[in-house]
Amino acid sequence: MEHVKLLIVGAGAAGLSAAVSAWDAGCRDIRIADRASAPGGVLPQCIHRGFGLSTFGEELSGPSYAERLLAALSSTGVHLSLDTEVLSVSHDKTALLSRRGCVSRVRFERLILASGCREKTIGSLPVFGTRPAGIFTAGQAQETINLRHQDLGREVLILGSGDLGMIMARRFSLEGKHVIAVLEQAAHYGGMARNYHRCMEMYQIPLRCRMTVRKIHGQGRISGVTAVHLDSGEQEYIACDTLVTALGLIPERALVQGLEASPWLSLAGNCCRVYDIVDSAASQAQRIGHEAGTSLL
Amino acid sequence: MERFDAAVIGGGLLGCFAARELSRWKLDIILLEAREDVCTGISRANTAVVYSGYDHKPGTLKAEMTVRANASFDRLCRDLDVPFSRCGSLMLSFGPRADAVLSKKLQNGEANGVPGLRLLDAESAYAMEPGLAPGLRHALFSPTAGTVNPWQLGIAACENAVHNGVQLRLNTKVEALHREADGYLLETDRGAIRTRAVINCAGLAAHRVQELLFSPSVRIVPSAGDYLVLDKNSAGKPAHILEYEPEEKAKGMTVVPTVEGSLLLGPSERDNTLDYATAENGLLWVREQAARLLPGLDLDGTIRSFAAVRPNPEQMDGRSIHSFVIEHPGQGFWSLIGIKTPGLTCARELGQYVAASLARELHAEENTDFDPIRRGIQKAHTLSFDERQRLAAAEPEYGEIVCCCEDVTRGEILEAIRRGACTVDGVKRRVGTGMGRCQGARCQQKITAILSRELAIPENTVTKDGKGTEILYHGAR
Numbered sequence: 001m002e003h004v005k006l007l008i009v010g011a012g013a014a015g016l017s018a019a020v021s022a023w024d025a026g027c028r029d030i031r032i033a034d035r036a037s038a039p040g041g042v043l044p045q046c047i048h049r050g051f052g053l054s055t056f057g058e059e060l061s062g063p064s065y066a067e068r069l070l071a072a073l074s075s076t077g078v079h080l081s082l083d084t085e086v087l088s089v090s091h092d093k094t095a096l097l098s099r100r101g102c103v104s105r106v107r108f109e110r111l112i113l114a115s116g117c118r119e120k121t122i123g124s125l126p127v128f129g130t131r132p133a134g135i136f137t138a139g140q141a142q143e144t145i146n147l148r149h150q151d152l153g154r155e156v157l158i159l160g161s162g163d164l165g166m167i168m169a170r171r172f173s174l175e176g177k178h179v180i181a182v183l184e185q186a187a188h189y190g191g192m193a194r195n196y197h198r199c200m201e202m203y204q205i206p207l208r209c210r211m212t213v214r215k216i217h218g219q220g221r222i223s224g225v226t227a228v229h230l231d232s233g234e235q236e237y238i239a240c241d242t243l244v245t246a247l248g249l250i251p252e253r254a255l256v257q258g259l260e261a262s263p264w265l266s267l268a269g270n271c272c273r274v275y276d277i278v279d280s281a282a283s284q285a286q287r288i289g290h291e292a293g294t295s296l297l
Numbered sequence: 298m299e300r301f302d303a304a305v306i307g308g309g310l311l312g313c314f315a316a317r318e319l320s321r322w323k324l325d326i327i328l329l330e331a332r333e334d335v336c337t338g339i340s341r342a343n344t345a346v347v348y349s350g351y352d353h354k355p356g357t358l359k360a361e362m363t364v365r366a367n368a369s370f371d372r373l374c375r376d377l378d379v380p381f382s383r384c385g386s387l388m389l390s391f392g393p394r395a396d397a398v399l400s401k402k403l404q405n406g407e408a409n410g411v412p413g414l415r416l417l418d419a420e421s422a423y424a425m426e427p428g429l430a431p432g433l434r435h436a437l438f439s440p441t442a443g444t445v446n447p448w449q450l451g452i453a454a455c456e457n458a459v460h461n462g463v464q465l466r467l468n469t470k471v472e473a474l475h476r477e478a479d480g481y482l483l484e485t486d487r488g489a490i491r492t493r494a495v496i497n498c499a500g501l502a503a504h505r506v507q508e509l510l511f512s513p514s515v516r517i518v519p520s521a522g523d524y525l526v527l528d529k530n531s532a533g534k535p536a537h538i539l540e541y542e543p544e545e546k547a548k549g550m551t552v553v554p555t556v557e558g559s560l561l562l563g564p565s566e567r568d569n570t571l572d573y574a575t576a577e578n579g580l581l582w583v584r585e586q587a588a589r590l591l592p593g594l595d596l597d598g599t600i601r602s603f604a605a606v607r608p609n610p611e612q613m614d615g616r617s618i619h620s621f622v623i624e625h626p627g628q629g630f631w632s633l634i635g636i637k638t639p640g641l642t643c644a645r646e647l648g649q650y651v652a653a654s655l656a657r658e659l660h661a662e663e664n665t666d667f668d669p670i671r672r673g674i675q676k677a678h679t680l681s682f683d684e685r686q687r688l689a690a691a692e693p694e695y696g697e698i699v700c701c702c703e704d705v706t707r708g709e710i711l712e713a714i715r716r717g718a719c720t721v722d723g724v725k726r727r728v729g730t731g732m733g734r735c736q737g738a739r740c741q742q743k744i745t746a747i748l749s750r751e752l753a754i755p756e757n758t759v760t761k762d763g764k765g766t767e768i769l770y771h772g773a774r
Binding site for chain 1: 523526530573574575576580581584597599600601603677678682685686689690693694696697701702706734735736738739741742746757760762763764765766767768769
């Protein structure tokens with residue numbers, strides 16, 4: 001069986017940062033596994049600017065931020081396994097890895113989980129009605145537009161005004177789509193003020209607060225939603241051919257379910273808790289990486 | 298014009314089994330389905346329970362068929378290579394009315410010959426299901442009840458039918474029926490077909506198909522029900538099927554730990570509707586019942602809701618019918634109309650019943666080459682490490698994970714497409730992609746790309762679930 005001192009699951013901002021710190025602490029046997037074909041996690045699909053102000057002193061795009069992290073990684077001897085899914089982790093400190101043509105077991109001494117988040121989906125909300133095509137999570141829409149360069153729809157309604165919801169509202173506008181509105185159940189937008197200004201105000205996209213989606217309409221493709229005003233209870237039909245849900249992020253820890261208390265396990269970045277900005281996730285991951293690297297000397 | 302000995306109308310669970318059972322005889326058989334894939338109607342949404350047979354009055358066809366079907370379910374699922382979990386069921390009573398119902402069911406079950414049926418006191422029931430709400434009085438434990446994935450069973454029966462010589466014709470809708478001297482003429486939207494015999498398994502439209510040629514005898518009044526699905530990792534999941542018999546005279550709820558590991562809750566009941574849209578009050582009712590029955594169940598693990606439609610048969614004068622309706626309105630014409638619970642349990646028995654009846658009418662010879670065995674798609678995540686390692690080494694695509702929540706490989710998806718999946722949901726029904734906690738957010742676009750390449754169609758024409766459900770925007774850019 002293969003053996004590695006430090007195994008890191010996920011090559012996003014947290015995984016890369018943790019790896020570099022662990023290396024700098026003196027650990028010389030580190031492997032990162034990531035299911036994607038390119039490193040960087042969600043950074044490559046975040047083509048907007050706004051990353052890295054506190055770390056690099058300038059505003060970078062997601063891909064540029066990833067480049068900086070990769071430049072730091074390239075001066076280390078960390079082994080990066082892409083297109084590699086970590087299928088499971090067990091008590092005896094082994095992980096099961098799978099990639100094209102090869103399923104293998106790896107024994108490790110420490111594991112850093114840096115698996116980021118998954119998005120909440122519409123299925124988790126008390127929304128009823130049909131289940132037509134044309135409903136996407138914001139991250140899924142972002143990946144499809146920015147990395148696959150595909151067209152998702154014309155008349156777009158966005159549910160949720162977190163940063164991702166607002167950023168996608170702007171992105172659809174830039175694609176020439178009509179963004180009908182961003183609905184938000186709270187009394188105030190959910191994301192950062194700068195994103196509200198840059199993504200919503202500058203593009204004149206209406207933010208409609210104290211509203212949510214109650215019912216989905218449409219047989220084949222979505223044709224509209226019944227939205228509800230949470231204060232008055234009044235209902236309103238909003239026609240759309242695309243619904244993008246930005247309902248928030250859930251730390252993705254399924255891989256270590258039942259193992260959370262293991263002394264050899266640490267959580268880095270957004271799978272530990274959801275950070276507002278990537279710099280915070282990365283700096284937490286650096287601390288985790290340094291601590292793991294030191295402990296393995 | 299094409300000629301067949303028998304045409305089966307409707308590629309749902311029942312039609313697939315009727316065709317499969319009919320292929321035990323030397324007959325030329327065609328299975329006609331209006332949609333682009335089999336098992337897209339009633340078969341794709343129901344409670345997924347294989348009943349043990351205590352619900353029905355002794356001496357009825359339903360009672361007899363259910364007990365027989367249940368006893369042969371392991372064998373059937375082994376033959377068709379479909380996962381079946383004989384997890385057992387507990388029918389739960391929290392009061393005197395439900396206690397009386399349980400006693401009645403116990404009596405029925407004993408008369409019907411249901412094996413191992415036992416009335417448990419609360420203590421024994423809590424030992425089996427510690428998460429049950431306080432106040433339980435009794436539980437009727439039926440160790441032989443189980444669960445199966447309904448569409449996987451139907452797809453397996455269809456594949457086995459085709460393996461035994463049945464012709465499957467998709468995208469073909471029967472529009473008219475004519476009686477001829479030696480059989481029937483079927484006019485479809487893709488040409489006419491002559492056949493000596495017809496088995497009508499058209500589901501919600503079965504009465505309409507029969508009325509194309511015969512006068513109405515029963516009608517179908519559809520009702521809908523809402524379900525919730527909880528992720529396999531949800532806390533507080535029970536190990537057995539739970540049937541909650543409420544104290545007020547109202548519908549109970551069923552909780553099913555599915556073969557996939559998720560938890561199915563439902564259904565609510567809404568009368569007289571063909572609507573596959575879920576209803577607010579229905580979903581709220583399911584949540585309330587679940588919270589009442591299993592207080593520790595984490596309902597935040599809800600990943601999906603869906604509605605199912607059931608075909609309730611009624612006499613033309615409005616009286617409801619409690620038995621299976623198996624009609625034989627003309628020589629060589631058999632109809633299964635309004636088959637609801639326990640239709641999944643009895644799918645093969647019903648198929649066998651009409652197939653054997655028809656074979657006698659047609660004086661058909663037994664097909665001694667009939668092969669009951671179907672090999673399912675290899676599921677990488679069910680294999681041992683060594684097996685999985687060997688498979689990935691021999692067929693590299695079985696190492697590539699596409700759906701990370703449910704651990705489904707590219708190899709499985711390619712095989713599903715080779716076997717007839719032509720939509721994202723068709724792939725999902727065969728290999729379980731997109732059924733997990735992210736509900737396809739992370740794999741839908743990858744599967745769309747694979748379908749586009751394998752079927753050699755533009756990516757923006759790949760659909761979720763048939764025409765009109767294109768995933769990407771279908772109009773001009």
